[in-house]
Amino acid sequence: MNQSRNGTAPLKATDLSRTASTSDIIFDALRDAIIRGEIGEGETIRQESIARMFNVSRIPVREALKRLEAQGLVTSVRFKGVVVSALSPAEIREIFAFRALLESDVIAGAVPAMRPQSLQEARQYMEAFDREEDPAKWGELNWHFHMALYRDAGRPYFLEVIRTANDRVERYVRAQLELTGSRGRARTEHEAIFNACAKGDGEQAAALTRAHILDAGESLIEFLTNDDNARKRDE
Amino acid sequence: MNQSRNGTAPLKATDLSRTASTSDIIFDALRDAIIRGEIGEGETIRQESIARMFNVSRIPVREALKRLEAQGLVTSVRFKGVVVSALSPAEIREIFAFRALLESDVIAGAVPAMRPQSLQEARQYMEAFDREEDPAKWGELNWHFHMALYRDAGRPYFLEVIRTANDRVERYVRAQLELTGSRGRARTEHEAIFNACAKGDGEQAAALTRAHILDAGESLIEFLTNDDNARKRDE
DNA sequence: TTATGCTTTATTGGATCCAATATACAATAT
DNA sequence: ATATTGTATATTGGATCCAATAAAGCATAA
Numbered sequence: 116m117n118q119s120r121n122g123t124a125p126l127k128a129t130d131l132s133r134t135a136s137t138s139d140i141i142f143d144a145l146r147d148a149i150i151r152g153e154i155g156e157g158e159t160i161r162q163e164s165i166a167r168m169f170n171v172s173r174i175p176v177r178e179a180l181k182r183l184e185a186q187g188l189v190t191s192v193r194f195k196g197v198v199v200s201a202l203s204p205a206e207i208r209e210i211f212a213f214r215a216l217l218e219s220d221v222i223a224g225a226v227p228a229m230r231p232q233s234l235q236e237a238r239q240y241m242e243a244f245d246r247e248e249d250p251a252k253w254g255e256l257n258w259h260f261h262m263a264l265y266r267d268a269g270r271p272y273f274l275e276v277i278r279t280a281n282d283r284v285e286r287y288v289r290a291q292l293e294l295t296g297s298r299g300r301a302r303t304e305h306e307a308i309f310n311a312c313a314k315g316d317g318e319q320a321a322a323l324t325r326a327h328i329l330d331a332g333e334s335l336i337e338f339l340t341n342d343d344n345a346r347k348r349d350e
Numbered sequence: 351m352n353q354s355r356n357g358t359a360p361l362k363a364t365d366l367s368r369t370a371s372t373s374d375i376i377f378d379a380l381r382d383a384i385i386r387g388e389i390g391e392g393e394t395i396r397q398e399s400i401a402r403m404f405n406v407s408r409i410p411v412r413e414a415l416k417r418l419e420a421q422g423l424v425t426s427v428r429f430k431g432v433v434v435s436a437l438s439p440a441e442i443r444e445i446f447a448f449r450a451l452l453e454s455d456v457i458a459g460a461v462p463a464m465r466p467q468s469l470q471e472a473r474q475y476m477e478a479f480d481r482e483e484d485p486a487k488w489g490e491l492n493w494h495f496h497m498a499l500y501r502d503a504g505r506p507y508f509l510e511v512i513r514t515a516n517d518r519v520e521r522y523v524r525a526q527l528e529l530t531g532s533r534g535r536a537r538t539e540h541e542a543i544f545n546a547c548a549k550g551d552g553e554q555a556a557a558l559t560r561a562h563i564l565d566a567g568e569s570l571i572e573f574l575t576n577d578d579n580a581r582k583r584d585e
Numbered sequence: 586t587t588a589t590g591c592t593t594t595a596t597t598g599g600a601t602c603c604a605a606t607a608t609a610c611a612a613t614a615t
Numbered sequence: 616a617t618a619t620t621g622t623a624t625a626t627t628g629g630a631t632c633c634a635a636t637a638a639a640g641c642a643t644a645a
Contacts, residue, residue, distance in 0.1 A: 138416070138598085163627095174598080174600070178598095181416050187510075194626075194627055195606090196626070210507055213507060271444070272448060275422075280511075373628085396596075397596080398596075407630045407631070408597085409631095410629070429597055429598075429636045429637060430636090430638090431596070
């Protein structure tokens with residue numbers, strides 16, 4: 116009864132082929148730990164210690180590390196190990212310029228196609244971001260807000276690339292959000308972007324998104340190059 | 351005497367730490383085979399067969415495959431294997447739009463900083479592309495030409511992303527270049543882009559680059575959706 | 586013939602073991 | 616004291632082996 120005669124694979128009750136492998140789980144966990152800043156930049160990741168944490172051998176750990184390396188989150192030196200990549204101010208500035216270019220283009224393409232449901236979702240994330248008191252959750256809510264506005268552009272490749280770019284800088288943004296009053300500005304800028312989308316003005320939404328990202332980047336760099344903050348972060 | 355006292359690591363005669371691992375070699379080889387079209391889209395890659403080709407175990411092969419998957423060149427299904435990713439016309443169109451956006455922006459930033467040496471190099475690749483008779487080499491020469499013009503933008507992250515985007519579509523471009531007269535147009539468009547750079551007109555270079563890429567994308571899609579060509583490619 | 590269940594085979598995912606390398610440390614010489 | 620050499624230890628890279636799964640073949644029944 117599970118047979119299908121239209122060429123697609125039969126769907127078994129337990130479809131193992133789309134469950135996550137051990138290497139997938141470890142990849143996700145490490146990626147998360149890195150972008151949340153739980154593993155600091157420059158810190159080296161030992162295969163054995165990760166393997167012990169998950170009660171597995173080093174094999175799936177190594178595969179996960181290779182994937183992280185392919186995405187640029189860690190850099191590996193043969194026979195020595197992998198360390199969480201650190202970004203120079205110049206590299207951070209470049210990534211924000213990158214995001215500004217891509218995300219403004221995407222939102223301009225999304226607005227004409229935007230479904231009410233996406234707009235509604237964006238509003239909910241925006242409000243949740245405003246209300247949330249736990250700084251650890253701001254990063255994710257912020258991300259969901261933007262993605263809800265980008266989704267209807269129908270450009271999965273753009274979104275994938277934006278995500279990996281975001282992954283590289285997210286831990287810095289988190290630190291900044293937690294230690295400065297920058298959430299206030301994000302709030303008002305989000306509202307402006309949202310309103311432009313609701314109005315159907317794609318050009319304005321693009322301009323606001325571009326400014327939103329570039330501003331965040333510049334203030335982040337200022338924040339990071341201030342020695343006081345560096346000290347504060349270490350505590 | 352190899353000791354250094356300035357904090358950098360000592361450089362041994364045989365610096366193993368920056369030699370390529372087996373997994374690196376296999377990664378490069380597979381990536382090359384995929385973007386050259388030697389492994390066709392939809393084709394599944396068997397760990398064991400690759401391992402035999404290199405006289406190694408399956409371990410480094412698996413690591414290489416995970417990296418290819420992270421870059422989107424293959425997709426893997428648990429317990430079944432990895433297959434070379436196929437792109438739909440919509441995905442191809444999206445990637446060309448992506449490249450057009452990024453590359454035009456990069457070249458606009460590169461022109462004001464362009465060194466004569468880079469310009470000279472670009473000219474050499476352009477002329478080599480014109481003269482070259484072996485279609486298998488066109489893709490690489492074309493790539494080097496563009497990269498010479500982008501280099502001085504000083505945006506390594508942009509270039510890295512452009513490269514992975516290019517990797518995904520290169521085999522289609524190759525097929526098109528080999529089977530159609532599209533090299534002629536590429537030639538004249540290259541010349542126009544080069545002249546704009548030599549003049550120092552970044553805006554024009556950007557506009558030409560954008561048109562160059564979008565045109566190539568559209569004509570590629572037309573080429574691919576023509577059944578005759580699909581048959582021709584299979585021969 | 587066609588569908589259903591069982592068995593065999595090919596293939597992947599993971600564990601364990603071994604080799605190669607780097608690092609830390611002690612011993613020695615200058 | 617400082618540099619140098621040798622040794623022990625920790626860590627990575629890879630090979631081999633085993634378990635889990637999917638696909639193919641085969642037998643049997645409707």
